[in-house]
Amino acid sequence: MSGTPDDPARSTRFLADRMLGTLCRYLRFMGYDTVSASGYREGNTREDTLLLKRARGEGRVLLTMDRELAKRAGEDAVLIEDRDVMEQIRVLAGKGLIVPAVRLNRCSLCNTPLRPAREEEISKARHAPRSTPGMEFFWCPQCRKLYWQGSHGKDLEKRIKENVLQD
Numbered sequence: 001m002s003g004t005p006d007d008p009a010r011s012t013r014f015l016a017d018r019m020l021g022t023l024c025r026y027l028r029f030m031g032y033d034t035v036s037a038s039g040y041r042e043g044n045t046r047e048d049t050l051l052l053k054r055a056r057g058e059g060r061v062l063l064t065m066d067r068e069l070a071k072r073a074g075e076d077a078v079l080i081e082d083r084d085v086m087e088q089i090r091v092l093a094g095k096g097l098i099v100p101a102v103r104l105n106r107c108s109l110c111n112t113p114l115r116p117a118r119e120e121e122i123s124k125a126r127h128a129p130r131s132t133p134g135m136e137f138f139w140c141p142q143c144r145k146l147y148w149q150g151s152h153g154k155d156l157e158k159r160i161k162e163n164v165l166q167d
């Protein structure tokens, strides 16, 4: 799957195997609908089949460190070989599957889309920078967690700039 580096790559959906927990979280920070395969046991052919079936059924790209599984999945999977998450992101960007940038529109813990936070949700969060002009707040209705620019993913943004976008 190639294509232009922009639009199609905005909506790629993923299914990440259990070895890729950090990548899973980071993809959510970047706005990508990513589910974790943590419920599936590894190296079990039957479980692999279920995983593959789910990825295909839901139109998700399977991300796996399992060479055998990647082989079976063919075009529906990306074999992740490097353990370094920045290298993993670089691989996905290189394939045109993602445009790396922190978007803060999806909960990194549960994958639920964030919505603009209500006044009372913001006022309850002790460390929220309420007095910063123009600061926008978002809310995960599932985890009841407040997000704002810089609260989460700031380090990731810096690392993406340093490690993925240059070179």
Ligand SMILES: [Zn+2]
Binding pocket: 107, 108, 109, 110, 111, 112, 140, 141, 142, 143, 144, 145
């Ligand atoms: Zn959540």
